[in-house]
Amino acid sequence: MFSLDGKRALVTGATGGLGGAIARKLHAAGAHVAISGTRAEKLESLATELGERVVIAAANLSDPDAVDALPKQAADALGGSIDILVANAGITRDGLLMRMKPEDFNDVIRINLESYFRLCKACLRPMMKARSGRIIGITSVVGVTGNPGQTNYAASKAGMIGFSKSLAQEVATRGITVNCIAPGFITSPMTDALNDQQRDATIARVPMGALGTGDDIANAALYLASDEANYVTGQTLHVNGGMVMV
């Protein structure tokens, strides 16, 4: 089950906790993986760890031309077009709206949402020809629930969900699925930095009484990337320990 043998995947934001876990999981399932990110040493060490069937496709997602070129760059390095796109890269610029600068809003929309649009567009042409493809956008629970201090981030993540539903309908007849994964609270350097009190307050909101892991998200990505998920499109898979049920 869930074999990705011979498939080619592009994972953006692979230097982060989630992206790294997703890249490892797809790779373990047999995929050839292009890992993209901004931190060169981290990409190098992930590539070394994974060994064969991995290429590095560095790109700065704040540069629209670089984003447009990324799928081709990855495909050239992998020796064939991308079958699976995992758009995971994202940034936050948190702050109350009353104090938020337009650039904090625009940067988040550009990197989280506009780059998703650009990546999808660049990947679609070969997918349409192949009559198959998997697009997976990593959104967030806050795109559905909202979160004070994250108007920009929540807007970008809600935008990814609406975008994915629309695109899913456009390309459904071509065997291409477009889905989102919405992680809840996941262990990360950010959650590690919380003090005990903050940590307890966070966990109290999760019925399962624990934070999620990168692996929990990666498993969801593996499923959506697999042939087994071929009848699933336009969906948002919430992986959050029951924190939000929609």
Added chain:
Amino acid sequence: MSDVMARVKKMVVEHLDVEEEKVTDNAHFIDDLGADSLDNVELVMAFEEEFDIEIPDDAAEHIQTVGDAVKFISEKVG
């Protein structure tokens, strides 16, 4: 029949899976040949590759019939 017409016709037959007789000059991709809007996009993409030309989006919008396509491509490659 021009070379362009013959190649376009062949591509349309293959892509839309229609009978050759139906692919006339006046045949409308959507109304007569059963294409959907995505088929139109794909056909334009296929023409671009086959004839090694670029078809800008505003021109692509006006390619509604087989004749439109042949005319546009002939002017480009002519």
